[in-house]
Amino acid sequence: MPNAKHEDAQNLFVNMMDRLRGQNDPYEPILGIMADTCRFFGFGCGFIYEADNAGMFTLREHYQNYKDDSLPDTIQPRAQPSRAARLLLARGPVAF
Numbered sequence: 624m625p626n627a628k629h630e631d632a633q634n635l636f637v638n639m640m641d642r643l644r645g646q647n648d649p650y651e652p653i654l655g656i657m658a659d660t661c662r663f664f665g666f667g668c669g670f671i672y673e674a675d676n677a678g679m680f681t682l683r684e685h686y687q688n689y690k691d692d693s694l695p696d697t698i699q700p701r702a703q704p705s706r707a708a709r710l711l712l713a714r715g716p717v718a719f
Contacts, residue, residue: 635663647686650684655684 638659642652657669670685680698704712 631663635659653684654686657684661686661688668694672698 639656642655646652653671657671661667661669662717667689668685671681671683672680673683674680678700680700682694682696684719685694
């Protein structure tokens with residue numbers, strides 16, 4: 624017998640599929656899906672950056688349940704991370 628969390632997760636997935644079904648533009652439902660997912664898992668925000676062939680990342684979509692416009696529109700990663708960044712990554716998973 625499924626528990627309430629399992630049913631909630633199923634409902635989240637079904638709602639995602641309903642949003643995607645029948646859309647001519649696959650990007651149209653992204654914001655709604657991102658908002659539902661953030662609320663379900665208790666995330667403060669979600670974002671999607673799209674990479675181009677030149678290595679530039681452009682903000683495609685974002686959701687925030689707080690007022691903060693600190694996400695840059697574009698990011699150009701450095702060719703090699705700094706020593707401090709490499710040490711931080713070597714410690715294990717990083718969450719921002």
